[in-house]
Amino acid sequence: GDSVTQMEGPVTLSEEAFLTINCTYTATGYPSLFWYVQYPGEGLQLLLKATKADDKGSNKGFEATYRKETTSFHLEKGSVQVSDSAVYFCALMEYGNKLVFGAGTILRVKS
């Protein structure tokens, strides 16, 4: 079945450092790919998405490119802030209403 694998955390960075959180997926067809973020005490919210190969999703300085050849959707940000500290979830949706998540990666940014 469909699955998502993302790098284990926690990831600890200093403010203004470069961020990469790796995400790879397994799917039988051509899924849509998502990054969701969960801030402390809150539910998940959509950060960005891409619906086909080579699409780049972007939001709030975060970017991720849908790479079909490597089945990847890595999340990047050029300069993280303390306010970016959260849990980041990579997810895919191939059909219907079934959104499949990775395990989540905790990001901690120090000032």
Added chain:
Amino acid sequence: ETGVTQTPRHLVMGMTNKKSLKCEQHLGHNAMYWYKQSAKKPLELMFVYSLEERVENNSVPSRFSPECPNSSHLFLHLHTLQPEDSALYLCASSQGDRGPGANVLTFGAGSRLTVL
């Protein structure tokens, strides 16, 4: 009120209790979901309701019983739970008929359940 609201935010129950979690959405969405979030595990999809009909039941034990009386409300009835059922239960809603690329879920803040 806007968004997805879950109550209670925290619940402690014994293994023989019966309790319910409630979810309400004010977004006009037609699909609602229950997810289970446990430490260091991927979010597990439990149930999906589309247009008030259950369309997904991910092999969830019968001690969890969902109910969707209308498109704005979703309940999760809990009965004779086990300690390993302790987790954060997340409700979400979406406009489920727009295809995978446009089916963006809006989540509530979750109900933290502890089973003693």
